[in-house]
Amino acid sequence: MRPSDLAREHGLSAQAVRNYERDGFIPPAERTSSGYRVYTEVHAAALRAYLALVAAFGYAYGGRIMHAVHEGDLDHAFTVIDHGHGRLLRDRQTLDAVREAVGHLTATAREQEPAPGAGSAPGAEGSAAPGRPGAPGLRTIGELAHRLDVTPATLRNWEEAGILTPVRDPETGYRGFGANDVRDADLAHLLRRGGYPLEHIATVVHQIRTAGGTDELAGALDGWQRKLTARGRAMLTAATRLDVYLNTVGPAPYR
Incomplete structure (x- = not known):
């Protein structure tokens, strides 16, 4: 998938997707020989999870959760979620x-x-x-x-x-x-x-x-x-999408 493919699902710009990648909210994209970004279902699942977390917990907490996941520190990610609850x-x-x-x-x-x-x-x-x-x-x-x-x-x-x-x-x-x-x-x-x-x-x-x-x-x-x-419902949605993302990426490097 291209950046525009991921962006279209959420009504975002392609640049917003690239910014999320730059900021570590979704994993780094694969690159073609000519340098173009190539996204996979892993990136799509990460973007869905991040946006759901933002809706439930806000931008600051959503970003901290995704950073913790990408650093392999699920305990910290769950602690941030617990604070929100x-x-x-x-x-x-x-x-x-x-x-x-x-x-x-x-x-x-x-x-x-x-x-x-x-x-x-x-x-x-x-x-x-x-x-x-x-x-x-x-x-x-x-x-x-x-x-x-x-x-x-x-x-x-x-x-x-x-x-x-x-x-x-x-x-x-x-x-x-x-x-x-x-x-x-x-x-x-x-x-x-x-x-x-x-x-x-x-x-x-x-x-x-x-x-x-x-x-x-x-x-x-x-x-x-x-x-x-509405916030309670958003937290349920975020939990579901984060779980899908974790199952998509597997145990490593995001454990």
Whole structure:
């Protein structure tokens, strides 16, 4: 097969196929005596596997998986795949937690005081006086950032956008995040991974706070649920095509 033959199946250009070969995502092509590339079913299977991996895990992970396969390190390839599945599971768990939080919110009063001891232990940001950062039931910005695996700067951006409304210690200015802030941060983290802009997330969070209409919220969560389902299906397809490729190339040099 020529580069154009491989490209046609996927709606790509012949140059894209050559680029994938150059970058190590498919094996090196055989060459004719005049130097023209000749691809085989092995290359076709590799291209199908790579594109399926990209659809399931993204370009960075897809490339790492194919490089590991071509280096004969299947354990590393499977570890990268496992990380992708782990992130999908975390996203599902976060979505479930947000749905539960929203359901609880709409069934109870809007304003609730944090339960005693529900937050982290007193920290370094401020005194332990009730309603101040460092008090039981409140998290510091560092603790909340660690919980979400984001930077404190990200949380400050969310605050600036109106997504988070932490209390402030009047003496030090340190932020304290209560139960509602944790809930809103979970929602913001989820929707950001879904590609939603901060302005949209701020609108959704405002609807939750006011316990008003939740149609927009439900639509956002349903849309992200569909994305998670599509990603799960894409992972199944990628696993199938990678398995076909591994069976095509045999045990060596790709073991």
